[in-house]
Amino acid sequence: MIEKIYQLFYDKLPDSLAQVLPKYDRCQLVTCLNPYYLVMLSPKDYPLYEKFDYISSDGMGPLKLNKLFGKSKSVRLSFDLSSMAGPVFRNMISHGESMYMLGAKPNEIEKSVNTIKKNFKGIKIAGFHHGYIKDCKQNIVNEIILSGAKVVIIGMGAPMQDEIAVMLKEKGFIGSVYTCGGFIHQTTEGIISFPEWTNKFGVRWLYRIFTQKGMLKRLLRTYPKFVISYSWFLLFQIKIET
Template sequence: MVNTTAVTIMGIDFVNETKEKFLTEYVYPKLTHNQKCFIVTANPEIVMKTRESNAFKKLVKQANYVVPDGVGIVYASKFKKQLIKERIPGYDLMRDLLAKADQESYSCYFLGAKEHVNEKVVEQIKQKYPNITIAGHHHGYISMDDNSIADKIASSHPDLIFVALGSPRQEEWITTHMDKFNKGLFMGVGGSFDVIAGEVKRAPDAWINLNLEWLYRLLKQPFRWKRILKVLEFMARIYFKKE
């Protein structure tokens, strides 16, 4: 991580700024100057993956910025007495970046999700952000070492590359192919494409404001229960083992 204060949790350095300051003082200037930038949006589940896999941890630590996406990260910072100023949800960060891209007429590439979802995302982006140039888009059923897709994306010279392959595949793809690009903001966005496409409904604001978005997701998608166990293990290690 560079050029920002940080809070370290389980060996991962998290951005400790408000979303607004993070964007205006760190991210937007990189876009303005065509500097490459890699952002990881990390929740407790991702932090646990870095604990269990040194290879994945190395990928995450290559990021310019790791933002605290998940209320569990904020709670952990409180316990460690290194309070993170604000949770920065990846979906909200992506929306802000799209708004900036629309304002500045930047070009964006959308990689990931099922083919019909990917197409819906592009349709929605065109409608809501008409000034964005669509550099291209491709579904997420790709091989990590398929250089032809990465080369094709790089040749379109996008300003922002949103990668929705799920973690850790999206971080692996970015770190594997980022060197092929001469500019671009790279960000793994997980399931954000599904939300934009209307395939998955995001929690209502009331749930989000109460920090219960995780519970809403669990009620709507019971198959996520194993992920919740990882969050519980994360909190237990923070509170009882003081990791």
């Protein structure tokens, strides 16, 4: 069954940053998945990802395996300042559009909003809300649409953030929705969430082992399984889109 999410992931990998920049005349959904979520997602959540325009690889591992097995495509894109977030914000500013931010804890979301406003002059924030919305998801979706925002970033972890993105699409939202994982939390104290050297050498995973509690256990639990099962998929089960 896991080959279904692998196929969706592979088919929806963006080829470039330009592909995922905001669209303002239609609904575009962009999410990011890493090996942990690809392994841990429940099959009942797989249909969510059929609704996305792009599923980018939040990590180099899947892309290196693609290249190893002759299936090279895409670039690493995650919603952070090392790849996607900055260009998205600047595109939004140049078009005069506004953004809604959803995620993190009540005190964290406000700090993140202030950090982004300080570092991206002229950015418009149409609204924001913390991510503890289990009992009022539909109300928040309605609030986002009524805010007039044309860009939404959601940082609540998969699959809940992806569920909210799909709810927006099904409710008729026009604009671009990005899931951002831990970006909101990471920007509460400043705009740089990872040292530049970790991006340059492709070792953000190593930095996270030493700075994020439970990361080593998470990697050991899921990454060996991912390497084996995704390699098998690339070798024997992949169906190339035509």
